[in-house]
Amino acid sequence: MSTDELRAAVAAGALAAREGHRPLLQAIVEVARAIFGARASSIMLLDEATGELVFEAVTGEGEDTLIGRRIPGGTGIAGWVAESRQTLVVEDVTRDPRFAAEEARRTGYVPRGLMAVPLVRGEAVLGVLNVLDRPERRRFSVAEMELLELFATQAAVALDLLLHARRIDALLTGGDDHLAAVARLAGALDGLEGERRAAGARLLLEIESVLAG
Amino acid sequence: MTDLDDELPAWSLRRDDPRAGGLPRTWPHRIDRDWAWGGSDGAQVRVAIVDSGVDGAHELVGGVTRAVAVEVADGEARVVEDSVGDVAGHGTACAGIVRSMAPACELWSVRVLGPGSRGGATALLAGLRWAVAQRCEVVNLSLSTPRRETAALLHEIADEAYFAGSIIVAAAHNLDVRSYPWRFASVISVASHDGADPFEFLYNPQPPVEILARGVDVEIAWLGGVRIIAAGNSFAAACVSGVCALILAKHPGLTPFQLKTVLRETATNMEV
Numbered sequence: 197m198s199t200d201e202l203r204a205a206v207a208a209g210a211l212a213a214r215e216g217h218r219p220l221l222q223a224i225v226e227v228a229r230a231i232f233g234a235r236a237s238s239i240m241l242l243d244e245a246t247g248e249l250v251f252e253a254v255t256g257e258g259e260d261t262l263i264g265r266r267i268p269g270g271t272g273i274a275g276w277v278a279e280s281r282q283t284l285v286v287e288d289v290t291r292d293p294r295f296a297a298e299e300a301r302r303t304g305y306v307p308r309g310l311m312a313v314p315l316v317r318g319e320a321v322l323g324v325l326n327v328l329d330r331p332e333r334r335r336f337s338v339a340e341m342e343l344l345e346l347f348a349t350q351a352a353v354a355l356d357l358l359l360h361a362r363r364i365d366a367l368l369t370g371g372d373d374h375l376a377a378v379a380r381l382a383g384a385l386d387g388l389e390g391e392r393r394a395a396g397a398r399l400l401l402e403i404e405s406v407l408a409g
Numbered sequence: 410m411t412d413l414d415d416e417l418p419a420w421s422l423r424r425d426d427p428r429a430g431g432l433p434r435t436w437p438h439r440i441d442r443d444w445a446w447g448g449s450d451g452a453q454v455r456v457a458i459v460d461s462g463v464d465g466a467h468e469l470v471g472g473v474t475r476a477v478a479v480e481v482a483d484g485e486a487r488v489v490e491d492s493v494g495d496v497a498g499h500g501t502a503c504a505g506i507v508r509s510m511a512p513a514c515e516l517w518s519v520r521v522l523g524p525g526s527r528g529g530a531t532a533l534l535a536g537l538r539w540a541v542a543q544r545c546e547v548v549n550l551s552l553s554t555p556r557r558e559t560a561a562l563l564h565e566i567a568d569e570a571y572f573a574g575s576i577i578v579a580a581a582h583n584l585d586v587r588s589y590p591w592r593f594a595s596v597i598s599v600a601s602h603d604g605a606d607p608f609e610f611l612y613n614p615q616p617p618v619e620i621l622a623r624g625v626d627v628e629i630a631w632l633g634g635v636r637i638i639a640a641g642n643s644f645a646a647a648c649v650s651g652v653c654a655l656i657l658a659k660h661p662g663l664t665p666f667q668l669k670t671v672l673r674e675t676a677t678n679m680e681v
Binding site for chain 1: 461496499522551552580582583587601602603624625626631632635636637639640641642643
């Protein structure tokens with residue numbers, strides 16, 4: 197574990213950051229849905245190990261059933277978007293009978309239209325933001341595409357934080373790593389108050405002087 | 410004077426070499442759309458669609474000349490004949506756009522996504538390299554990779570294509586994403602305007618995006634033989650691939666830099 201990772205681990209242990217990001221992702225899909233007046237919105241996370249896309253946050257249609265659901269990578273609209281890093285907007289997609297059948301089977305909900313934008317941080321594609329069934333009151337514009345992509349940038353930052361926290365969490369709960377134990381100690385100390393906290397801090401200083409001695 | 414020849418640096422040229430003179434002067438004269446592609450149908454120009462595959466049976470596609478797929482196993486890529494068709498719909502959409510503009514061109518599908526390939530830089534590199542080696546005059550590309558180590562290899566292929574007379578038409582990203590090859594000077598990078606005419610394209614004096622074309626509210630071919638409405642820079646790139654096919658069918662042998670000049674001179678936003 198590098199110094200940076202240890203520092204992050206300590207922070208994560210102290211703040212229990214992981215679950216703190218869930219509401220952020222949820223807020224992002226809800227705002228995306230509201231901005232575009234859409235029926236549903238979701239964030240999918242790319243599982244590096246399997247190449248699959250996993251539903252991470254959902255609002256509107258499918259919000260009770262889709263979280264954790266996986267779709268194979270490289271196929272379908274979201275798969276193409278993740279691979280190409282290109283925003284794609286399609287309407288009337290229900291005309292494609294295979295798409296309709298597949299979506300119904302996978303998610304129980306068949307959108308007519310779909311906007312999908314890649315969530316990119318640095319060199320990595322983290323996932324895909326979907327906005328489903330915006331109203332067809334007007335034709336899609338370049339400005340809407342820009343808005344969607346601006347929004348995706350924010351979502352990518354949140355997703356990056358979530359992934360980072362998860363990685364740290366995996367380190368912390370990893371078992372026999374002594375450094376992870378130190379991070380857990382820091383977390384425990386941070387959870388104390390008053391005299392117990394002061395005593396804990398003195399104890400740690402003692403340990404430090406012994407180890408450094 | 411072979412001694413002197415031997416001493417010339419590798420890329421130098423003696424002034425009495427036939428290549429040092431006698432090239433046909435065709436320009437400058439007025440380059441307008443009629444000169445550029447008037448009467449052209451794209452015949453005999455090979456347009457490679459490096460994407461998710463192409464459904465050649467779609468009425469808007471009207472057949473593909475050849476379909477291959479890149480298979481990747483243990484990091485090694487090989488190109489095999491493909492009968493899978495399109496795994497996402499996107500390749501079919503791009504093929505349909507190119508066909509609608511250059512009805513007689515040859516469409517070559519190079520599938521680098523889906524079963525067997527799982528996308529990624531290895532498949533992309535192999536697919537592009539193959540299309541250039543087949544001397545496809547136009548290579549339509551919406552995929553890219555952000556990895557620096559791959560970028561160097563892509564750069565080599567893009568330059569190789571440029572010198573071999575294959576033009577890579579690449580969809581740009583709207584997001585501030587560093588990815589390749591669309592940022593390279595040796596390709597034509599395309600983003601969207603919001604017009605409705607596939608032959609309306611604008612020259613952008615502020616690269617890396619060089620051309621803006623129709624990419625919003627486009628009727629495209631999709632899986633299952635249907636047509637849907639869609640938006641994305643990748644559809645703008647397909648429009649430019651179509652125009653390139655028309656130009657190259659009428660003026661075979663134009664180099665990529667000449668082709669770029671023709672595109673600039675015939676852009677909708679050039680003063681008449």
